Amino acid sequence: MAVASSQRKRTPESAAIRSANVPPLHRRPAWALLDQHYQKLKRVHLRQLFADDHRRGERLTSEAAGVYLDYSKNRITDETLQLLLQLAQESGLRDRIDAMFRGDKINVSENRSVLHVALRAPRGATILHDGRNVVPDVHAVLDKMADFSARVRSGQWKGQTGKRIRNVINIGIGGSDLGPVMAYEALRHYSDRRMTFRFVSNVDGTDFAEAVRDLDPGETLFIISSKTFTTLETMTNARTAREWLLSAMKGETAAVARHFVAVSTNTKEVAKFGIDTTNMFGFWDWVGGRYSMDSAIGLSTMLAIGPDNFRAMLGGFHEMDEHFRSTPFERNLPVLIGLIGIWYNDFFGAQTVAVLPYEQYLKRFPAYLQQLTMESNGKHVTLDGMQVDYDTGPIFWGEPGTNGQHSFYQLIHQGTRLIPCDFIAFTKPLNPLGRHHDMLIANVFAQTEALAFGKTADQVKAEGTPDWLVPHRLFEGNRPSNTILLDALTPAALGKLVALYEHVVFTQGAIWQIDSFDQWGVELGKALAQRIIPELESATEPKLEHDSSTNALIRRYRKLKGAV
Ligand code: F6P
Numbered sequence: 086m087a088v089a090s091s092q093r094k095r096t097p098e099s100a101a102i103r104s105a106n107v108p109p110l111h112r113r114p115a116w117a118l119l120d121q122h123y124q125k126l127k128r129v130h131l132r133q134l135f136a137d138d139h140r141r142g143e144r145l146t147s148e149a150a151g152v153y154l155d156y157s158k159n160r161i162t163d164e165t166l167q168l169l170l171q172l173a174q175e176s177g178l179r180d181r182i183d184a185m186f187r188g189d190k191i192n193v194s195e196n197r198s199v200l201h202v203a204l205r206a207p208r209g210a211t212i213l214h215d216g217r218n219v220v221p222d223v224h225a226v227l228d229k230m231a232d233f234s235a236r237v238r239s240g241q242w243k244g245q246t247g248k249r250i251r252n253v254i255n256i257g258i259g260g261s262d263l264g265p266v267m268a269y270e271a272l273r274h275y276s277d278r279r280m281t282f283r284f285v286s287n288v289d290g291t292d293f294a295e296a297v298r299d300l301d302p303g304e305t306l307f308i309i310s311s312k313t314f315t316t317l318e319t320m321t322n323a324r325t326a327r328e329w330l331l332s333a334m335k336g337e338t339a340a341v342a343r344h345f346v347a348v349s350t351n352t353k354e355v356a357k358f359g360i361d362t363t364n365m366f367g368f369w370d371w372v373g374g375r376y377s378m379d380s381a382i383g384l385s386t387m388l389a390i391g392p393d394n395f396r397a398m399l400g401g402f403h404e405m406d407e408h409f410r411s412t413p414f415e416r417n418l419p420v421l422i423g424l425i426g427i428w429y430n431d432f433f434g435a436q437t438v439a440v441l442p443y444e445q446y447l448k449r450f451p452a453y454l455q456q457l458t459m460e461s462n463g464k465h466v467t468l469d470g471m472q473v474d475y476d477t478g479p480i481f482w483g484e485p486g487t488n489g490q491h492s493f494y495q496l497i498h499q500g501t502r503l504i505p506c507d508f509i510a511f512t513k514p515l516n517p518l519g520r521h522h523d524m525l526i527a528n529v530f531a532q533t534e535a536l537a538f539g540k541t542a543d544q545v546k547a548e549g550t551p552d553w554l555v556p557h558r559l560f561e562g563n564r565p566s567n568t569i570l571l572d573a574l575t576p577a578a579l580g581k582l583v584a585l586y587e588h589v590v591f592t593q594g595a596i597w598q599i600d601s602f603d604q605w606g607v608e609l610g611k612a613l614a615q616r617i618i619p620e621l622e623s624a625t626e627p628k629l630e631h632d633s634s635t636n637a638l639i640r641r642y643r644k645l646k647g648a649v
Contacts, residue, residue, distance in 0.1 A: 106177075107175070107176055107177045107598060108175075109467075109471075109598075110176075110473075110475055110596070110597065110598065111474065111475070113172060113175040113176065114171070114175060115168050115169075115171040115172035115174075115175050116172065118168050118171070119165075119168045119169070119172065119428070119432060120432065122164060122165060122168055123432040123433075126160065126161075126162065126165065127160075127432075127433070129160070129162075130562065130563045131158060131160060131537045131538065131562060131563050131565075132537075132538055132539075132562065132563075134160075134162065135157075135537075135538075141157045142155065142157045144157070145157035145159075145161075147416050147417075147418055147421060149405075149408045149412060149416070149417075149418055150401075150404040150405050150408050150581050151404075151571060151572055151577075151578070151581065152405070152418060152569060152570075152571055152581055152582070152585065153569070153570040153571070154418050154421065154422065154567060154568070154569055154570075155567065155568040155570070156421055156422070156425060156567050158533050158536070158537040158565060158566050158567075158568070159425050159428075159505075159565045159566070159567065160428075160429075160433070160563065160565050161425065161428065165428065166415070166421075166424075169424035169425070169427065169428060170414050170415055170424070172424070172427070172596060173414055173420060173424060173592070173595075173596065174414075176595055176596045176598070177595065178414070178420070178592060178595045178596070179414075181591075181595040182409065182410060182591070182595075185199050185200075185202070185591065186202060186212070186410055187213070188200055188212060188213050188214045188215075188371070191600075191602065192373070192600060192602035192603055193468050193600055194600050194603040194605065195602070195603050197370055197371055197602070198214050198215075198371040199371065199373065199376075199602045200212060200214060200219065200369075200371040200372065201371075201372055201373065201376035201377070201379070201380075201587070202403075202406045202410075203219050203220060203223055203371075204223055204368075204372065204377075204379045204380050204399070204402075205379055205399040205400070205402035205403040205406065205580070205584075206220050206223065206403065207220075207403065208220070208224050214369075214371055219369070219371075222369075223380075226366055226367060226368065226380075226381050227392075227395075227396070227399075229366060230366055230381060230383075230384055230387050230392070230395075231387070231392035231395075233346070233364075233366075233384075234384075234387045234388050234391065234392055234395075235392065237250050237253075237306065237388055238277060238280075238388065238391065242343075243343065244303045244304060244305070244306075244340075244343050244344055245303065245334055245337060245339065245340035245343045245344065246303040246334075248301070248303045248304050249304065250280075250304060250305070250306045251279065251280055251281060251301075251304040251305075252280070252281045252282075252283070252300045252301075252304055252305040252306065253280060253281070253282050253283075253305075253306050253308065253385055253388050253389075254282075254283045254284070254285055254296055254297070254300075254305060254306070254307050254308070254326070255282070255283075255284045255285070255308045255310055255384075255385040256285045256286075256307055256308065256309050256310065256319055256322045256323050256326060257284075257286060257308075257309070257310030257311055257316075257319050257348075257382070258286040258287075258311075258316060258318045258319055259286075259316075259374050259375065259456060259460075260312070260373065260374025260375040260376070260377050260378070260382065260456060261310040261311050261312060261316075261319065261348070261374060261377070261382055262284055262286040262310070263375075263449070263452060263453045263456050264375075264377060264378025264379075264382060264383065264453060265284060265310065265378060265382060265383060265384075265385045265386055266284040266286075266449055266453075267378070267447075267449040267450055267452065267453035268378055268383060268386040268398075268579065269282050269284070269385060269386060269389050270446060270447075270448055270449045271446050271447055271449070271450065271574065271579050272386065272389065272390050272394065272398070272446070272574075272576055272579060273389075273446060274446060274515045274516075274574070275389075275390040275391075275394050275576060276389040276390050277388075277389060277390075277391070280388070280389070281300070282385060282388075282389050283296040283297075284296075284385075285322050285326075286318065286319075286322075287318065288317060288318040288321050288322070290325070292322070293322050293325050293326065293329075297326075297329060302329060302330050302333035302334065302344070303333070303334075305330070305344060306344055306345075306346070307323070307326045307330075307344060307345050307346075308346055308347075308348060308384050308385055309323045309326075309345060309346070309347045309348070309349075309355075309358070309360065310347075310348040310349075310382050310384070310385075311347075311348070311349055311351075312349060312350050312351075312368070312372075312374050312377065312382075313349070313350070313351055313354075314347070314349045314350075314351040314354035314355055314358070315351070315354060317611065317614070317615075320358075323345075323358065326345075327341060327345070327359070330344050330345075338359070341359050341360065341361075342360075342361045342364065345359075345360050345364070346360065346364040346365065346366065346384070347360045347362075347364065347365045347366070348365070348366045348367075348368070348380075348381045348382050348384055349365060349367065349368075350367060350368055350369060350370055352365065352367070366381035366384055367381060368380040368381050368382065373602050374604075375456045375457050375460050375461065376457075376587060376602075378453075378583065379398065379399055379402055379580070379583075383395065386398075390576060394576045395576065397575065397576040397577045397580075398576035398577060398579055398580040399580060400577050400580065401575075401576065401577030401578060401579065401580025401581040401582075401584070402580035402581070402583065402584045403580075403584075404577070404580075404581060404584075405418075405419075405580070405581045405584035405585055405588070406584055406588075409584070409588040409591075418585055419585055419586075419587075419588030419589045419591070419592055420588075420592050422507070422567060422585070422589045422592075423588070423589040423590075423591075423592030423593045423596070424592065424596075425505075425565075425567070426438065426479070426505070426589065426593055427593055427596050429479075429503065429505045429565065430476055430478075430479050430593075431475050431476055433503050434476075434503075435479060435502075435503045435504065435505055436479060436480060436502065437479055437480040437481070437482060437502075437504055438458075438479050438480070438481050438482075438504070438505050438506070438507065439482060439483045439489075439497065439504050439505070439506040439507070440454055440481060440482070440483035440506075440507045440509070441483050441484070441485070441486050441489055441506055441507065441508050441509065441532075442483070442485050442486070442509040442510075443485065443486040443487070443508065443509065443510040443511075443525055443526065443528065443529045444485065444509065444510065444511055444574055445485055446515065446574055447485060447509065447574070448484075448485050450483075450509075450582075451481065451482060451483035451484060453583075454481050454483075454586055455481050455482070457583075457586060457587065457590060458478060458479075458481045458586070458589075458590055459478055459480065459481060460604045460606075460607070461478070461590045461594065461601040461602065462477050462478030462590055462593055462594055462597065462599065462601055463477065463478045463606060464477050464478070464594075464597070464599040464600060464601070464606075465477070466599070467597075467598045467599055468598050468599065468600055469598075473597065473599070475597070477593075477597045477599055478593070483507075486508070486525070486528060486529065486532070487525065487528045490528065490532065494532070497536065497564065498535065498536065498560055498564065499560065499561075503564065503565075504564070505565045505566065505567075506532075506533075506536065506564075506565070506566040506567070507566070507567045507569060508529050508532065508533055508566055508567065508568045508569065509569045509571075509582070510525075510526055510529045510568070510569070510570055510571075511570070511571050511572065511573050511574050511578070512526070512570060512571070512572055512573070513572055513573035514573075515573060515574060529568065530568075532566075533566045533568055535560060535562075536562065536564035536565070536566055537562055537563070537564065537565070537566065538562045539559070539560035539561050539562020539563065539564075540558075540559055540560040540562070541559065542555050542556075542559050544559075545558045545559050569582075569585075617635075617639065620639055621639065621642060621643065621646075621648075622648075623648075624648075627639075
């Protein structure tokens with residue numbers, strides 16, 4: 086079905102992006118070759134691939150910016166890689182990378198540049214947006230954040246009653262929450278332990294109530310983080326926070342300036358809310374929400390870990406950006422991971438990817454990645470607005486190891502679905518405790534080995550297993566994984582890891598020729614909720630014009646809450 090491409094406003098730049106002459110995916114020569122190749126390879130076992138090449142485990146690896154990738158336990162051969170690299174080339178990946186770094190408006194449906202890479206460019210670099218170098222603007226905001234963080238962290242910034250700030254609550258949702266909360270958890274080791282950090286995102290009042298129940302308003306600073314400053318959840322929580330503060334401050338509205346700061350692109354709405362715009366930290370429409378944790382949206386991160394650590398994190402991001410921008414594709418980590426992901430998604434029909442960090446501090450990393458990957462690549466039309474006839478973004482999910490091993494790994498090992506896994510681990514622990522770390526890392530290596538090689542019926546029988554039990558106890562193996570190893574979870578390492586996945590998403594979006602930077606799919610539900618809210622709250626019986634199910638649910642809710 087052709088989606089109404091003619092209804093979309095075509096911009097000159099989006100036309101330029103299309104005119105890169107990238108044929109539809111199925112018409113790129115590498116696609117047909119990969120399809121034929123898949124028919125040959127789909128039954129080949131990893132046991133065979135490893136037996137055929139004793140150096141495979143050393144050869145199919147790549148290392149850059151302190152990130153070591155072992156991709157040998159994937160169902161690929163040199164020919165697969167060569168064809169995938171050919172696909173990248175035929176998909177114009179190089180041109181698209183250059184277009185992003187050049188500031189072209191590659192977010193075609195919103196006619197915006199995609200310049201999160203400018204957020205971590207070093208002082209002195211030049212990245213142009215509409216002819217203007219944005220790097221000095223980025224550093225001006227970083228300097229303002231650093232100055233503010235230093236004042237709060239040192240106790241120089243006082244609350245309305247003269248107390249120092251001990252609690253920071255970030256109010257935001259989606260990219261204005263998941264990045265900050267993930268980064269705070271990930272870098273907790275480096276945080277100021279005298280301060281408390283909390284994150285309120287859900288419009289469910291429980292989120293706010295539980296976040297503040299043991300806090301002194303006089304010691305609490307709210308960061309209202311919202312790119313648009315119009316998001317229902319965030320503005321509702323922000324208003325509740327203001328009431329909570331003012332009720333403790335006996336209605337003293339001047340307290341708002343001491344206890345509220347804003348991070349936004351929307352100065353007008355920030356001022357309308359009553360936050361002094363001198364206490365506003367800006368960013369720009371060329372930063373997507375899910376790509377914003379290293380912008381002013383990271384203010385809570387900087388308050389927690391301090392400006393120097395925050396800058397070290399940006400340094401890590403930048404190192405991975407430079408690797409992605411300039412390294413030949415055959416050694417380029419995001420490109421390799423992205424292409425191997427395409428192989429499983431579009432040829433093996435894998436529906437999901439499991440991300441399994443063996444690092445407790447990364448417990449929110451899978452949740453963060455869900456927005457990054459699925460809001461970016463959960464798209465059904467190409468840049469041209471044509472319905473795709475192939476699968477785009479897979480479902481990302483995961484939990485830290487070893488916990489996941491005792492819940493869902495059963496399905497990965499013996500279930501009927503193919504689930505490619507990314508195992509992430511660090512060679513040095515941040516909390517060295519006896520033998521813990523060796524045990525943790527042994528489990529990473531054991532899991533990838535078990536997934537790849539399994540255990541044959543003969544091996545199971547040789548252990549004395551009765552015949553009837555053998556099928557239950559065998560592991561067919563041939564289940565693919567990447568192993569991503571870094572040194573230690575430092576701020577720089579986190580930056581590298583996040584940038585790695587950002588560019589994996591970019592690589593895949595380029596192959597699928599989709600807009601990885603819009604998110605129209607979230608709009609319909611938001612609009613319908615706005616229509617339903619007054620229907621739930623109305624003092625008189627509202628005239629309902631939804632479908633019969635929605636009408637009945639609304640009536641039932643109203644009845645049970647005693648509205649009628
Ligand atoms: O609803 C999705 C979304 O627009 C995300 O893309 C974004 O990160 C989130 O909402 C929050 O938006 P804002 O920062 O404008 O409040």
